[in-house]
Amino acid sequence: MTRYIIKGGNPLNGEITISGAKNAAVAIIPATLLCDGPCRIENIPQISDVTMFLDILSRMGANIRTINKHTMEIDCSGVNRKEATFDAMRRIRASYYMLGAMLGKFGKATVAMPGGCNFGGDRPIDQHIKGFTAMGAKVEVKNGLVLAEAAEKLHGTKVYMDVVSVGATINVMLAAVLAEGTMVIENAAREPHIVDLANFLNAMGADVRGAGTDVIKIRGVKSLHGGAYSIIPDQIEAGTYMAAVAGAGGNVVIKNVIPKHLDCISVKLREMGVTVEDGEDFVRVISDGKITRTNIKTKPYPGFPTDMQPQLSVVLCLSDGTSVVTEGVWDNRYKYVDEIRKMGAKIQVDGRVAVIEGVEALTGAPVKACDLRAGAAMVIAGLCANGITEIEGVGYIERGYENLIEKLSDVGAEIFSEDIPDESVEQLNIG
Ligand code: EPU
Numbered sequence: 001m002t003r004y005i006i007k008g009g010n011p012l013n014g015e016i017t018i019s020g021a022k023n024a025a026v027a028i029i030p031a032t033l034l035c036d037g038p039c040r041i042e043n044i045p046q047i048s049d050v051t052m053f054l055d056i057l058s059r060m061g062a063n064i065r066t067i068n069k070h071t072m073e074i075d076c077s078g079v080n081r082k083e084a085t086f087d088a089m090r091r092i093r094a095s096y097y098m099l100g101a102m103l104g105k106f107g108k109a110t111v112a113m114p115g116g117c118n119f120g121g122d123r124p125i126d127q128h129i130k131g132f133t134a135m136g137a138k139v140e141v142k143n144g145l146v147l148a149e150a151a152e153k154l155h156g157t158k159v160y161m162d163v164v165s166v167g168a169t170i171n172v173m174l175a176a177v178l179a180e181g182t183m184v185i186e187n188a189a190r191e192p193h194i195v196d197l198a199n200f201l202n203a204m205g206a207d208v209r210g211a212g213t214d215v216i217k218i219r220g221v222k223s224l225h226g227g228a229y230s231i232i233p234d235q236i237e238a239g240t241y242m243a244a245v246a247g248a249g250g251n252v253v254i255k256n257v258i259p260k261h262l263d264c265i266s267v268k269l270r271e272m273g274v275t276v277e278d279g280e281d282f283v284r285v286i287s288d289g290k291i292t293r294t295n296i297k298t299k300p301y302p303g304f305p306t307d308m309q310p311q312l313s314v315v316l317c318l319s320d321g322t323s324v325v326t327e328g329v330w331d332n333r334y335k336y337v338d339e340i341r342k343m344g345a346k347i348q349v350d351g352r353v354a355v356i357e358g359v360e361a362l363t364g365a366p367v368k369a370c371d372l373r374a375g376a377a378m379v380i381a382g383l384c385a386n387g388i389t390e391i392e393g394v395g396y397i398e399r400g401y402e403n404l405i406e407k408l409s410d411v412g413a414e415i416f417s418e419d420i421p422d423e424s425v426e427q428l429n430i431g
Contacts, residue, residue: 001421004391004405006382007414008364011289012250014411018238018257019045019402020070020231024193026094027170028200028231029053029074030101032062034177035204037226038075040067044231049092049399056088056095075226083110085145090114092399096125096167099148100174103137107150113141127165131172134159135179156181156220164189164300169216170197176218177206183218190214191301192261196232203229233257236307237401239265240376242285243311244408246274247318247384249289252411255282264304268296268312272319289384293321293358298328310336310377317345318384319358327352336374339367343381343389361386369393372400379404383413392420 020043029050032039044050046069054072058064063075082102089095089112102109114123125146129139134157137150156179161168169189176183188194190212198211204227207219238257245252246269259266259278266276266283273292277284293316298306306329316323317340327333334349341347342365346357364387369375375397382389391397394417397404408415 001392001419002394002417003420004379004382004394004415004417006364006379006389006391008362008382008385008387008389010248010383010412010414012245012248012252012383012408012411012413015253015255016241016407016411017255018233018241019043021045021193021196021234022047022049022236022400023094023166023191024196024231025050026053026092027097027193027197028229029057030097031174031197031200032074033057033076033079033101034105034174034201035224035226036077038073039204039226040071040073040228042071042228042230043233044070044072045234045402046070047398047400047402048395049094052088052092053094056084056086056098059086060084082106082108085110085112087112093123094167096128096146097171097174099128099132099146100171103132103148103150103154104175104178107154109146109148111146113144113146125167127161127163127168128171130162131159131168131185132175135172135175135183137175154179156183156218158184158186161185161187166191166194169194173197173201173208173216173218176220177201177208177224178222179220181220183220185216185218186214188214188216189300192232192235192258200229203227232261235261236305236373238262238283239305239308240311240380240401241407242266242269242276242283243308243315244380244383245285246272246287246291247289247315247380248413249287250411251284251286253282253284257281257283259283264302265308268294268304272315289318291315291319291358293319293323295324295326297326300329303328306330306333307373309333310373311380313347313354313356314340314345314377314381315384316356317347317359317362317381319356321358323356323358325354325356335370336377339370339374339378340381342367343385345381363387364389366390366392369396372396376401379408379415383408383415
């Protein structure tokens with residue numbers, strides 16, 4: 001097991017290059033199953049969620065060739081396995097995308113249900129099932145497996161999502177690209193990774209329109225071919241480093257980003273007294289570490305992302321007043337608060353609302369990451385705090401952040417990782 005040790009208090013100065021988007025990669029990689037030729041995917045982040053996904057595909061018979069650090073050629077033409085029930089499936093939440101991809105390709109799928117998780121209650125999949133069922137599949141959940149089968153070819157229809165769900169939107173898109181007729185998803189999620197998946201599918205011969213709006217139309221095509229595609233930069237990785245500079249102070253250029261995707265984060269940081277300058281494919285963040293209080297409410301894109309809530313909440317702990325944070329997406333995403341309190345934060349949580357009273361300073365303490373973004377928030381807290389912070393459970397962080405230690409060290413942070421004797425830090429499926 002590994003832990004991170006951070007000596008806080010250093011301002012951050014220099015440049016950080018952002019990797020490919022995790023949540024786009026974990027949708028596009030299973031989508032290669034729908035293609036009849038090799039797909040060359042560029043800008044793949046080197047993170048454990050991606051490694052696990054590639055492992056799942058290769059165990060199903062995909063031929064995967066590493067071209068370079070961030071480029072893979074994935075050829076799923078030889079895959080004919082309609083089951084993905086191995087344990088690895090239970091470790092990443094996004095493994096449920098195999099359902100849509102296999103159902104779309106073979107008309108049948110048996111997939112291990114992503115298990116319990118550490119925020120959001122049960123993280124239901126009723127909207128995924130609603131979409132598949134509307135297209136003519138029978139879906140059953142039993143013995144920890146999801147079984148989906150279409151007696152006849154899946155057909156397009158209209159489905160209205162009762163909640164805006166990234167996962168359900170993506171899964172229905174995957175199932176619909178090779179279906180008969182036109183599938184219309186209403187109240188669809190609009191996140192950048194949904195647009196990225198649509199662009200990937202269209203580059204391989206699909207006919208997907210409207211991605212990025214709340215109505216997506218997918219006209220089924222006979223087949224998809226192989227080709228080349230480059231994944232968009234990670235909005236949340238970029239936002240995390242922006243938050244780190246805001247809290248720790250400094251002047252950092254965050255490179256390889258799409259500034260438009262960061263608007264909701266940049267606007268909030270400006271309200272907090274931080275300077276954010278947009279370039280063509282970079283943002284510059286300048287902060288003296290003095291934070292103005294504000295309120296945040298998380299919402300589906302283009303609202304403020306729930307995946308940035310813990311990181312900005314931690315920065316608000318150092319503000320000049322009281323801030324109110326409302327979690328509008330997940331039921332229980334404040335588990336990290338107890339850990340941050342050990343560092344001197346003053347946060348009261350009532351249901352989906354956190355009231356944060358700014359303090360003069362945080363102090364280093366031993367803390368434990370309880371999910372990916374909570375872990376990132378603890379790193380930020382450690383960078384801002386006086387003294388030493390030790391973070392356990394960093395396996396969570398490494399699921400979604402490529403080379404975090406190197407990227408932060410390069411801008412002046414004192415952070416390193418240390419191996420410690422194994423103990424049972426349970427890895428639950430998140431992200
Ligand atoms: N929901 C339902 N029924 C469903 C699906 C979702 O009620 O069938 C509810 C959820 O309980 C939640 C809300 O709808 O309250 C939104 O869930 P969504 O389906 O959008 O989440 P997800 O697809 O499981 C993805 C990201 C998460 C991110 C959420 C929201 C991936 C792999 N994961 O999860 O990312 O928080 O969208 O933006 O794309 C992370 O990266 O740290 C992470 C957790």
